[in-house]
Amino acid sequence: MAANISNRKRRFTTKQAEELITQQRADADDACSSDSHSTEESDSDDSDVDFSPESSSDHDSSMEVDEDPEPEGTAGSEWKAKNGQVWSASHQETLRYFPATCRRPGPTRYAITRISDVTSALELFITKEIIQVVVDMTNLQGFRTVTNWKKTDSTEIQAFIGLVILAGVFRSRNEAVLSLWNEHTGRPMFRATMSRKRFETLCTKLRFDDRLSRPARLRENKLAAILKLWEMWEGRLGLLFNPGQDICVDEQLVPFRGRCRFRQYIPNKPAKYGIKIWVACDVATSYAWKMQVYTGKEEGARPEVNQGRRVVLELTEELQGYGHTVTCDNFFTSYALAEDLLKRKMALVGTIRRNKAELPPILLQTRERATLSSVFAFTKTHAAVSYVPKRGRNVLLLSTKHREPSVSEAEHQKPAIILDYNSCKGGVDNLDKVVGTYSCRRKSNRWPLTLFYNILDVSAYNAFVLWVAVDPSWNQTKNQQQQARHEEAMRVQIQSVEEGSTPRQWRSKSRTRNSSGLN
Known part of the structure; x- marks a missing residue:
């Protein structure tokens, strides 16, 4: 019944028809005058959308590229990680990094x-x-x-x-x-x-x-057979030498195939089997500044959570307040570790794993990414970069030392974060090399x-x-x-x-x- 009534033709008098036509013309003029303003509001709304693989399709991303000719990650863009951490494509609100004064490096x-x-x-x-x-x-x-x-x-x-x-x-x-x-x-x-x-x-x-x-x-302690001697010796390493600005934390595998409760198997090491030692060394000289034998988890205990974070904090505990930069690989690197080191007035540079919940999804995407391209993400104190060295593959790094989207002009166009990481990552590996050349083992x-x-x-x-x-x-x-x-x-x-x-x-x-x- 209601549908029939709504479909009937309504009759107007001459006076009513003239008033209706005048009102429609006025509305049309107002719409034309505000058309450009409405378009600006629409663009602003699009820039506030969280970019994530779940909420955007390939068609949507292509439309965004067509409508916005500016580079990916323009000012005002924000990305949200799985754990709720908000990242920005711009470094304008990122605080500058001023390292604390280091002690004079050397003996x-x-x-x-x-x-x-x-x-x-x-x-x-x-x-x-x-x-x-x-x-x-x-x-x-x-x-x-x-x-x-x-x-x-x-x-x-x-x-x-x-x-x-x-x-x-x-x-x-x-x-x-x-x-x-x-x-x-x-x-x-x-x-x-x-x-x-x-x-x-x-x-x-x-x-x-x-x-x-x-x-x-x-x-x-599983190290009881040599614990006393080890503690007497290891305690003297930091007493005799002050490391420089850059510190490298990594693992050393001492070759051993005999019986040992905490013998480790690391397939990417030359020896494969041996005793694993966490090492913090000076990058400039490869001086072994701190060492810690890994004795494995206790029997019946659950695997340790955030082991890499604990190791780095323990190895660098005596360096807090001196503005050192810690370089480590993706086993150790995490957003929480970077925050802990900042509280100690230390910086972190390292590769980071893709499964970390604190990373924004935009950094994980490799489809349609150009080779040698870089995508940066920033917080107030952290910088993350996704670099594509070859098609379909990217490298992820996290840094609290770098606060700008700096990229080298060399052939491979590597970000400054990667260049610094490459120059400092081999401190412990070089120690293994120089020690192993004339080893007495x-x-x-x-x-x-x-x-x-x-x-x-x-x-x-x-x-x-x-x-x-x-x-x-x-x-x-x-x-x-x-x-x-x-x-x-x-x-x-x-x-x-x-x-x-x-x-x-x-x-x-x-x-x-x-x-x-x-x-």
């Missing part, structure tokens, strides 16, 4: 006043206290397992360390002991220092803790001994860094420097034996046994 005053030669530099790491721990625990193990154990002392342990380093200098760490002591093809220094049998005995009996009390300590089925060899390797390199900083006149080529530092370290360890009574002399039947020698 600390404590180290400088105690370094006179390579010997003293190495002894800052392998201290008399550390040597004494090795002596005491080795003698304890020897008396328990060998009937006529010949007591060792600090002089002989230093000689043993010197021979191990010498084997690394000759790149003979994998060479059989029998070959090293061979009268025709071996090294005279080995035979002059101690007998082959004594060297093999020390390798077998070398210990760093009391084995009988170890089970109780293992319940508290001999094959062993005991993981504490493997860690001890790694301690010697890192100590030798760190001592070299300190010595070159104190005496810059060392201007040999890189390879000469590496070999020279190891030869000098080896010579120093054996020197005390040569100047006094050597173990070889103690065993001579024609000489009276020295009271300080072997029993």
Whole structure:
């Protein structure tokens, strides 16, 4: 009934018709005068829309490109991440980054006043206290397992360390002991220092803790077999050197295939199996400033959440307030870590994984993205970039150091964030390279001994860094420097034996046994 009434023709008088026509003309004039203003309002509404794969189709995105010729991410655009974090395409509201003043990089005053030669530099790491721990625990193990154990002392342990380093200098760490002591093809220094049998005995009996009390300590820490020595040594790394502006945090894999509760498998590492150590090192020198052995999760415990964040915060805890920049890979990088470091007056630069909820969806899109293109997103203190090195693939980075959409004009048009990351990411990898070239690490089925060899390797390199900083006149080529530092370290360890009574002399039947020698 209502539909029939609405469809009837309505009759107007002449006067009513004239008034209706006049009103329609007035409305048409008002609409024409406000047409441009309505268009501006429509454009403004479109710019406030959140760009996300779920709410936009391919057709919509193409229409936006046609209507808006400006580059992607114009001023006023905002993107919302899955966790609610709001990003902007413009850096106009991003605060500038002013790093705090760093300490003067290089050896600390404590180290400088105690370094006179390579010997003293190495002894800052392998201290008399550390040597004494090795002596005491080795003698304890020897008396328990060998009937006529010949007591060792600090002089002989230093000689043993010197021979191990010498084997690394000759790149003979994998060479059989029998070959090293061979009268025709071996090294005279080995035979002059101690007998082959004594060297093999020390390798077998070398210990760093009391084995009988170890089970109780293992319940508290899986590293109990070498924990005391490790803490004595690791605590000195930061005491002797101030890192520069850039710090690199990464993992080191010490090769080991024997039995160990916390042995790790990392397929992209050359050794694949070994003991994983978290390392924070100075980018400029690759000085190992802080190290932490990863002992795995506790039995029955759930996997650790935000492990990378915890590791970085622990390794850099003593650097807070000095304006350092931490560079790390996507295992460690997160928005929360960047915020934590900012509270410590430190910056973060690192690659970040695609599954992070704090990233805006616009950075994850690669369809129809031009090769070598970059898309930036900003908050007040963070910058994120999506760079397309090749078609269909992008690289994501997060930074609190960079606050502008800076892109290189070179051939590959890389953002400044990527350039800085590439220049700093290899600090720990370079440490592995220089340490591994002349490593003294001999094959062993005991993981504490493997860690001890790694301690010697890192100590030798760190001592070299300190010595070159104190005496810059060392201007040999890189390879000469590496070999020279190891030869000098080896010579120093054996020197005390040569100047006094050597173990070889103690065993001579024609000489009276020295009271300080072997029993």
